[in-house]
Amino acid sequence: MEKNCKILDEALQQLRSYVPDGKVWDALQSQLAEAAMAHGLSKLKSIDPPQHLWNTIPNELDKQEKIHQIKAFTPGDEIWNRIDESLDADAKKRLFARIFRRTSWAAAAAILILTGYFLIIQTKQAPNIAYSLEIVETENPGLWRSDDNEIRDVLTEICTSNPLACESPGFKEKTKELAYLDEQKTEILNNLNAYGQNKHLEVMLTKIELEKNEIVKQLISEIL
Amino acid sequence: MKKAIHKKSFAYLLLTIVSIGLACAQTTVHVITKTFDGEEAWTEGVRLELNSENAEIHCEAYPGKTIRYEVQFIAKHPEKESAEADLKKMKWISGKQGKTVFMRNYIELSPDDLRPESNLKAVYRIKIPIACPLTINNYFGEISVKNIHSTLIIKSEFATIALNNISGNIEVVSKLGDISGTALNGNIEIISNRSNIDFSDISGSIDIDASVAKIALEQIHDLIRLNITAKKSEIILACGNHYRYLLGLEKADFEKPDWMKMDAPQKNETAQKSNFLAHPEYPVIDIKLTVGTFQIK
Numbered sequence: 001m002e003k004n005c006k007i008l009d010e011a012l013q014q015l016r017s018y019v020p021d022g023k024v025w026d027a028l029q030s031q032l033a034e035a036a037m038a039h040g041l042s043k044l045k046s047i048d049p050p051q052h053l054w055n056t057i058p059n060e061l062d063k064q065e066k067i068h069q070i071k072a073f074t075p076g077d078e079i080w081n082r083i084d085e086s087l088d089a090d091a092k093k094r095l096f097a098r099i100f101r102r103t104s105w106a107a108a109a110a111i112l113i114l115t116g117y118f119l120i121i122q123t124k125q126a127p128n129i130a131y132s133l134e135i136v137e138t139e140n141p142g143l144w145r146s147d148d149n150e151i152r153d154v155l156t157e158i159c160t161s162n163p164l165a166c167e168s169p170g171f172k173e174k175t176k177e178l179a180y181l182d183e184q185k186t187e188i189l190n191n192l193n194a195y196g197q198n199k200h201l202e203v204m205l206t207k208i209e210l211e212k213n214e215i216v217k218q219l220i221s222e223i224l
Numbered sequence: 225m226k227k228a229i230h231k232k233s234f235a236y237l238l239l240t241i242v243s244i245g246l247a248c249a250q251t252t253v254h255v256i257t258k259t260f261d262g263e264e265a266w267t268e269g270v271r272l273e274l275n276s277e278n279a280e281i282h283c284e285a286y287p288g289k290t291i292r293y294e295v296q297f298i299a300k301h302p303e304k305e306s307a308e309a310d311l312k313k314m315k316w317i318s319g320k321q322g323k324t325v326f327m328r329n330y331i332e333l334s335p336d337d338l339r340p341e342s343n344l345k346a347v348y349r350i351k352i353p354i355a356c357p358l359t360i361n362n363y364f365g366e367i368s369v370k371n372i373h374s375t376l377i378i379k380s381e382f383a384t385i386a387l388n389n390i391s392g393n394i395e396v397v398s399k400l401g402d403i404s405g406t407a408l409n410g411n412i413e414i415i416s417n418r419s420n421i422d423f424s425d426i427s428g429s430i431d432i433d434a435s436v437a438k439i440a441l442e443q444i445h446d447l448i449r450l451n452i453t454a455k456k457s458e459i460i461l462a463c464g465n466h467y468r469y470l471l472g473l474e475k476a477d478f479e480k481p482d483w484m485k486m487d488a489p490q491k492n493e494t495a496q497k498s499n500f501l502a503h504p505e506y507p508v509i510d511i512k513l514t515v516g517t518f519q520i521k
Contacts, residue, residue: 127260134255134300184400184418188382191278191364195253195300196343200366200384204400207418211436 141192144205148182151216158223165223174215174222181212253343254304256311261294262318264325271357271375272350275328279346279365279383285354285372291325292351293318301342310342409446442521447507455514462521463509469498469520472512481520 155175159166166172185208188201272291274281286292299311318327329346333339345365352358357375360367362383369376370388378385379397387394387405394412396403398419405423414421416434427446432439434454442462444450450467452459465483472495480486487497499506511518 127258130257130259131304132255132257134253135250136253136300137249138251188400191382193343195251195302196345201364201382204382207400211418 136195136197138194139192139198141189141194144185144189144192144209148185151178151212154216155219158220162223168222171219171222174219178212178215178219181208181215184208251302253300253302254307256299256304256307258297258311258314259294260316261292263293264291264318264320265289266291266325266353266356268355270320270323270325271359272352273324273326273359273361274348274350275326275361276346276348276365277330277363278344279329279348279362281348281350281360281362281365281367281369283348283350283352283358283360283368283372284370285356285374286351287354288351289353291353291356293327294349295327295329296347297329298345298347299340299342307342310340310344313337313340314344314346316346447509449507450509452510453512454516457513457516458519459511459513459516460519460521461509464521465499466506467509468500468503468506469496470500470508470510471496471498471518472510473518474514476513476515477517479519484520 185205188205188208192198192201266289274283295316297311297314297316299307299314301307301310313331313333314329315332316327316329318325320326327348331340331344352372354371355374356372357377358369358372359377360369360380362378362380364381365383366386367378367380367383368386368388369378369390371390373391375393376387376390377395380401381399383398383401385396385398385401385403387396387403387408389407390405391409392411394408394410396413397415399417400419402420402422403414403416404421406425408423408426408428410428412426412428412430414430414432414434416432416437416439418436419434420438420440421432421434422438422440423442425443425445426441427444429448430441430450432450432452432454434452434457436456437454438458438460439452439454440460440462441450444461444463447463447467465481469484471478484498485502487500489496
């Protein structure tokens, strides 16, 4: 341990401190860097790049220069809002497209099901039409009318010759019955068709004719 | 030998001529058939009503729960175009109104249309649930109903009616359409105008009102009561001596069978009675006939 350490410390503290300028430090640093760099550079392997690389360097430099020359522009709020809206619109379009895709599939499926349903129903209910040929015996409905005039003429003749008899209630009732039978006969004849099987109708007509005959005979016997 | 050959040749010639003659009355017609079918739901209380014309109706019950139907429209005419045009005039509608399922076919003519020349016919084939009440109104055609065990109402003109195995309330009104039936049981009411009635195997309570008809009833059993009121008709009953007879016959022929013992006539009574005193427990057969014939077998 040094003697008079305390005195030395006091003396040191009284010494003026000196802070060098920043330039000095910079210079020192650059000198140091230069020295290191020179040393490093001497060790570097030298490579000669190909010509096309040299060509791209000026283009790139020009590009960078032009980019730096572009004026910086700060867009206003309106433009930011429009950008916002367009982004929203895009998002909406995408959403609508998604919804539309899904609903169109659902609609297509529904249409398919409904079409299938109606096709099946239509097939089930649609009338089926068949064609064939048949040989039938044709008939002449007019043949059934041939006797009517004769009967009418006979009765008219009878009443002309004996009018009193024709006024009796019994006679009138029978002529009423005869008229009724003629009406039924007309109805049947209107339904008689030349191309159909009319067996039942002809049986009915026969019955009517037989009954009419009986009535006419009774009328004649009453008068004569 | 030669003579025999000549005779045979002459016979064949004659037959050929006759056949040709007959063939001249025949013609070939185009037959167009339109068929459609369907099914209607049925629940208890729902009834089926058919209104048809020129229709052949076949209806029977089946153990199902729906009303099934097949309808055919048939048109016949020598010209195909005429048959097709007339077939289009045949219309059919069906639907449900309240508790009634109805079906109807008709011919629709516009003011300019002529009456169809084709032979037109509708054919119904229907299956209904066993308990389904049925009403048929038909004008010209045929009606065939079987295995119904419910209420049956038929009103028809110029249509034959065939009933088979029907039980329940049966009401038939027919004009110029013969009625035949087997295995009929229940409350049976028939109104006939110039429609013959031919029933066998019948039971229950029977009321017949007929005019100018032939009425034949046989295999009558489990009878509650039989009333026949008829004029200008023939009545034939095959029922033997197991009933009380009440006969009101006016201008009617009646050949009394040997086993029939008539009760002593009472004052102010015109009708003849049989078995009323001897067998008061027997069911009553009441016949009122004005002009006609009555026969008991």
